Amino acid sequence: MKNVWLIFILIILGCGQQDTSNIDTTTSSKTDLQWQGVYHGIFPCPSCDGMDTTLELIKPNKYTIYTVRLGTDNIPFQGSGTFKWDKTGNIIILDRGHIYRVYSDHLYLLDVKSRQIKGPDAQRYRVNKIQALDQQTTTTE
Structure with missing residues (x-):
């Protein structure tokens, strides 16, 4: 009977503990990814046909953004500023308030x-990195 209680107590104590030896707290989008570059997509818009958005992330913590409201006046907005990383290093917060997971x-x-x-529109809140612009090189002869 003592063995049953001992096993029961060990199971109870072991179930509530998480093995943290395999969690690497040094990895994040900020440190592991080539996050700088140009991103493009069209976000949903309740009063227009979409927000055509181009966002460029520049090291160390700067951005430029260009948006056009499709199907309305099509007057472009261009802005720039800084962003900060959250404590996990996976999310950026633009100084204008937009929040992105990287x-x-x-x-x-x-x-x-x-x-x-x-x-249903969840995938429409994604902007894709434009590889062609990131890999473009110019040569002069």
Whole structure:
């Protein structure tokens, strides 16, 4: 009977503990990815046909953004500023308030609580990295 209780106590104690020896806290999008570059996509817009958005991330923590409201006046907006990384190093917050999760080849626009937007339009909150611009090289002869 003592062995049953001992096993029961060991199971209870072991179930609540997480093995943290394999968690690498030094990895993040900020340190592991080539996040700088140009991203493009069309975000949903309730009063237009979409927000055509081009966002460039520049080291160390700068950005430029260019947006056009499709299907309306088509007057472009261009801005620039700085961004900061959250404590995980996976999310950036633009000084104008937009929040993005950073992946290797795209960014996701997040809601105000830094959560990914759900629903049928969820994939429309993604801007893809434009590889051609990042890999473009010029040579002079």
